[in-house]
Amino acid sequence: MKSKAIEEIKVSAKSLHDFMMNIMLKAGVRRDVAFYVTDGLVQTSLRGVDSHGLRLFPHYLKGVKGGRINPDPKYVFKRTSASTGKLDADHTFGHAAGMEAVRKAIELAKEAGTGHVAVYNSSHFGAAAYYALEIAKHDMIGFSFTNTDALIKPHGGKEPFLGNNPIAFTVPCEDEEPLCLDMATSVVTFNKIRQLRDSGLEAPPGVGADRNGVETTDPHKITTLLPIGGYKGYGLSLMIEVLCSLLTGMPYGPNIPKMFEAPMSQHRMLGHFMIAVRIDCFQPVSAFKKRMSLLMNDLRSSPAIDKHNPVMVSGDPEKKKRSEREKAGIPLTKIEYEALIALAEEYGVPFP
């Protein structure tokens, strides 16, 4: 009963945003940096992607305290050609670094048709969709990539090497929010495995392997995740590693300091890669957006296995969640609620 009651705590996005901003400012985070972290986390929670939403807020604050994250960065951007540039993020929050890179990519694209920005000396940036969605607001197609620490095993290998590196892709369309694909290259996340352990359930086949690299459905034995489509997801993860680790000059695979296990004083040394592509360099924008909506609606009205569950396109579940949560507020789990209450006390900011 108690757990249920707590699960029903819902807080409006606006209240959570204000609360988190106030804490960030008290923690000494510069206002513009604080804004992007807060906005990124709240927007992500609104879209129902709780794994990458405000759940991460307490962890990030530890990073500021420990010295992992620089709350007052000096960005250095170097344009290297008409359509490319590099951003030194000075070890600040990935959210702020990512949005700075997006701004630059959009500027480059306005001038040169496309913009590509490699971000180095960064930290965890939350959900990749946040950046690609910003690009789509400018009548551009957006791509956002990040490396992550070692989690998936190479095809035929035993041990985690590459991260389950995500790709986000957005396309503006008519009369609704952009199409948005945001996917990790593993079949499921490690969080999912932890949930299965807690609930005593078996994992589905094809999602994880044990310490010998052998597939198992026992979540307690799973030490490494499997990539989607075997060698295909492994290859996609490698592609993202090239963009985010090799082109940025950052560490790769097992050399990347781990998010939770590394000391909070250690910089993460993450890399991101952002691409903005102007639609009007290929098609008239309004005709393109109309056709894009037509394609999405053709897919949605294509025959479904279950009549009551129509076919969806990338980002539809998040759009639905967003409209629910904009009205009803963002639900907090017991753990999230307690962590926020503890922060409220620690920083002397009243919880809404």
Place this chain on the structure above:
Amino acid sequence: MKSKAIEEIKVSAKSLHDFMMNIMLKAGVRRDVAFYVTDGLVQTSLRGVDSHGLRLFPHYLKGVKGGRINPDPKYVFKRTSASTGKLDADHTFGHAAGMEAVRKAIELAKEAGTGHVAVYNSSHFGAAAYYALEIAKHDMIGFSFTNTDALIKPHGGKEPFLGNNPIAFTVPCEDEEPLCLDMATSVVTFNKIRQLRDSGLEAPPGVGADRNGVETTDPHKITTLLPIGGYKGYGLSLMIEVLCSLLTGMPYGPNIPKMFEAPMSQHRMLGHFMIAVRIDCFQPVSAFKKRMSLLMNDLRSSPAIDKHNPVMVSGDPEKKKRSEREKAGIPLTKIEYEALIALAEEYGVPFP
């Protein structure tokens, strides 16, 4: 015995190239166009990707005869910004159109850091790797995409809608051929399903569904392919559709004339998308290539499940095959051999 003897027919890449060039010229295909089709098919067969190699040659010639493929195209390239352009391929072979686009993308990248070319009014281009590998020869990262006719079903849907649209990605490295990922977004190809039907074997789970959209392992019941990672592969396929159908102005999904079923007089109306990214806009080329080889070798020497099967990186199986076939020649199946002999007679060109 007979079948075995025929399976052992191997022909050198050079002889096949000359033979195919002569036939193309007799069929009235312009020399530069003929070269790219022949080279694309032979290189692909050399790399062991037989599904997209010279097996397709007789089919392409039917396309020339039927009017589907224009053997003497007038390309129209329009540069639309510093880093972007559009290529009207005038319904010629995808191989020639693709290589023309790659040349333009490389030119754009030399000037603007990156080059993006949308190709429209094209036809089947064979293996996506062929184009991305050409880009990698210029110290650039290469991407190549194409749409294909409807083959995979949307997540939750019953019927094929999007193609199993492939992505190819290449990265130059030190002392060996580039890293090369070339993958379709379905778990297996439809060719694989046909092979299983012929051999009376069951399909593995998770590769195909029947006409009601329900997964089945009976290859005779499979009418639609499943994307890798469920909604993830579906989303990737949609991403490629946006680049190749929406940005090019070409038909999408079920509106794309089908390769084998459509009349040979009908243009395919396919679209491709090529991207070239200059490495030196992000890192010094030689340091990048060294590090790239280090990453690849770290992966190869990471612990393998089976000691005798070391971990590979994208493109390793094709590199191995290539070095074998460069020595021993390209093996022909009975069907391929007979089809080539028939063409030799039809066009009056001696088979090597």
